[in-house]
Every structure is written in C-alpha cells, then in structure tokens.
C-alpha cells in the first residue's frame with residue numbers, strides 16, 4: 001500500500017532579549033555555567049515572576065510576521081513535569097489561551113508556492129540545559145545541569161499537521177528562520193540552540209483523510225537532521241505497517257551519528273502535564289492599538305523582498321533568494337545598485353565571489369562598503385583591470401577594506417596594453433621559445449595561443465591579449 005506522510009512541527013525560538021522572561025538575569029550565551037541565575041529562575045520558594053515587556057513585544061512581532069491573530073487576552077499556565085533541568089518542577093507556558101492563534105507561512109517550492117498553516121504561537125520559559133557525559137544521552141554515565149538557560153524567553157510556534165515530506169519541513173524551517181531573523185526577534189542560531197525543532201509524523205494510506213499513530217522526533221539541531229530524521233521515520237513506519245505491525249505512539253531521539261531514530265519514552269498526553277492557570281501572573285492583556293503599532297514596525301519580509309528584487313532589478317529566482325537571504329545582504333545589493341546599473345552583473349558578483357570571500361575572511365556583509373564593490377566593477381567594465389585581477393582585488397578588499405583603485409596603483413595591477421611595454425616581453429618569449437615561434441611561422445595557428453599564454457603568465461594575466469596577438473603576428 002502507498003502511504004503519505006503527515007508532519008507537524010513544533011518550533012522553539014529563543015527571543016533575543018537582554019534579560020530572562022520572568023527575572024532580570026542575563027540571557028548571554030556561553031557564560032560560565034550557573035552564573036546567570038537568581039532565586040527566581042532557580043525556582044527557590046518565595047520568589048515571584050515578573051513578565052519581561054520586551055519578550056512580549058518580540059513574541060507579538062514574530063506572530064504578526066507569521067500572519068497570526070494576536071490575542072488581546074492570553075493566560076500563562078503551569079505545565080507540570082519533573083525533570084532535572086526544570087528547577088521549579090513546572091514550566092510557565094501558555095495552554096488554552098495562547099498569545100496568538102492561526103497564521104501561516106508561505107514557502108516557495110520548485111513546483112510552486114505552498115501555504116503551511118499554523119495552529120498557534122505562545123510564550124514560555126526555557127528550561128535549563130543538561131550536558132551529558134560522553135557522546136549521547138543514551139550512553140551517558142552522568143549528566144550536568146546548567147541553569148543559565150532556565151527562564152530565557154521562548155516563543156513556541158506550532159504548525160498544522162500538513163507538511164508532507166522531510167524536504168518540505170526543511171524548506172519551511174529555512175524560510176521561518178529567515179523571517180524571524182528579518183524581524184530581529186531572535187538570532188535563530190541552531191548551533192547555539194536558539195532555534196530548535198521537534199517534529200511529529202504519522203502515515204496514512206494515500207488519499208485517505210484519517211490520521212495514523214504519530215511519533216515525535218526530538219533533538220533535531222540542524223535542517224539536514226530534520227530532513228533526514230523525517231525521511232527515516234517515514235520509512236521506518238512504512239516498514240512496520242507493511243509487515244502488518246502497529247506503530248506505537250512514542251517520543252524518539254534522532255541520533256545524528258547513526259542516522260537513526262531511537263525510541264526514548266512513550267509519549268505523554270496533555271493530561272500528564274496537569275496544566276492550570278499560573279496563579280502568580282495576571283492574564284496578559286494587550287490593547288489593539290499596541291498590536292497595531294507593532295504591525296507598523298514590521299520590516300519588509302523575505303518573500304516580499306524577493307519579489308521586489310525580481311521585479312525591480314530583473315533578478316531570477318535563485319539570485320533573488322540568495323540576495324534576500326538576509327536584510328543586510330539585500331541592503332548591500334540595493335545600495336550598490338543605486339550607482340551601478342548592470343544589476344545582473346552586480347548580483348552575480350555578490351552571490352558568487354563576494355559571499356565566498358566573506359566566508360573565507362570570516363566577515364559580515366555589513367563590514368563591506370557597497371561603494372568599493374561598485375568601484376571595482378567599474379574598473380573591470382572600463383577594461384582597466386582584467387577578471388583574474390578583479391577577483392584578487394576583491395579578496396584583498398574584503399580582507400582589509402582597502403579601495404580597489406588604490407590597490408591597483410600601489411601594486412601596479414592595471415592592464416598592460418601599450419606597445420612599448422609589451423614589445424620587449426614579446427621579444428623575450430620568442431627568444432625563449434624558438435620552437436613555438438618556428439611552428440607559427442610554418443603555419444601552425446595553435447602556436448600563437450601558446451606564445452600569448454607565455455606573456456600572460458609573465459604579466460600574471462595583466463597583458464591585453466588582443467594587443468599581444470597583433471604584436472606576435474607583426475614580429476613573426
């Protein structure tokens with residue numbers, strides 16, 4: 001029987017506030033373990049939570065960017081469970097009255113765009129971080145706990161179960177990360193855990209509308225892991241069903257080194273968490289005018305930006321996607337495009353050589369002046385330098401921020417085209433390669449290219465090849 005996958009995602013996003021959601025402790029990543037803690041986030045008796053205004057603002061901004069209906073009234077709730085990374089033995093979250101409902105994110109697939117609907121987005125606090133000895137949670141002899149992370153504000157975003165493949169899940173997450181980065185509410189660094197994803201998957205007979213038993217996969221800390229884990233889980237469930245077996249509802253752990261899911265525990269139901277309204281926090285009431293004011297603050301979002309880049313500058317889908325990947329990259333491009341008219345050529349350099357050199361130099365696009373790239377491209381267009389030299393200059397320009405024009409002067413990298421400069425080199429090459437010169441005289445056209453190549457090598461590509469052709473023909 002043919003099956004189709006039904007996938008839902010739960011994404012946890014750390015909001016990049018300076019302090020935690022219910023106390024004043026710092027949220028800085030990478031601090032000495034257990035130094036950004038206070039009685040409040042350690043769950044000591046007698047402490048009370050105080051809601052961080054900025055966390056609410058960031059949550060609302062993200063929800064608006066995701067087309068959610070932000071609720072004027074939401075209620076914090078205690079989610080009770082016992083785990084060593086949770087000092088209070090409950091997490092302050094939101095249950096029946098989340099910050100935002102509905103919403104959607106549109107993703108671009110090769111076969112067209114697709115709208116993935118969202119169920120909700122709600123605020124909650126992070127748990128601490130368990131550090132397992134050894135390679136994996138399954139084989140660790142002991143674990144250490146760091147409460148620096150406990151109380152960092154989180155936005156949990158839950159999709160409807162309507163994603164159909166690992167690849168689609170990955171594209172959704174990539175677009176979500178881009179969108180959140182645009183809004184500035186999170187640094188969305190998967191490697192630092194500020195964007196995390198759990199996925200649930202079930203199979204159903206193709207064309208049917210009923211849902212099968214679902215399993216949840218945790219510990220997906222890269223987009224590649226999400227795609228691989230979901231593909232693996234779909235195949236695993238299909239094998240069980242094909243063999244006449246039954247899928248058991250469970251939480252699995254994705255083991256990235258074995259490329260396999262491992263069943264950790266049978267899944268809790270919502271009832272196991274015994275949610276009840278948080279008695280220490282009043283309902284969160286937001287005025288419509290506050291929500292509207294935040295809507296005004298939203299920047300142009302990735303999808304709109306890609307479309308505008310295509311229409312205004314004639315970029316193709318791929319170019320627009322690469323350049324609109326971050327706001328900073330798009331700003332750089334648009335700033336350069338104001339004074340440089342060949343937009344496709346500009347896009348080509350930005351998406352290719354410039355991005356490569358930035359990565360090599362470990363620099364960000366904001367550190368480079370768009371005017372310098374324009375200067376370089378204009379020199380190339382006017383024939384003052386050739387392409388290999390332009391690439392060399394770009395590397396130096398990215399590394400040191402130096403002006404390409406000044407670099408050319410300083411290093412004598414300009415194109416050599418004058419007869420008085422080239423003629424001696426032509427002489428020299430003929431003397432050094434008598435055989436090739438003789439071959440050319442006897443009518444072997446290929447020998448000319450060889451001789452020209454020799455001068456190009458001597459000048460490190462700076463000689464004008466047309467001028468060289470002319471000179472060699474004259475001489476021979």
Ligand SMILES: [Zn+2]
Pocket residue numbers: 020023024025036037038039040041042151
């Ligand atoms: Zn604290």
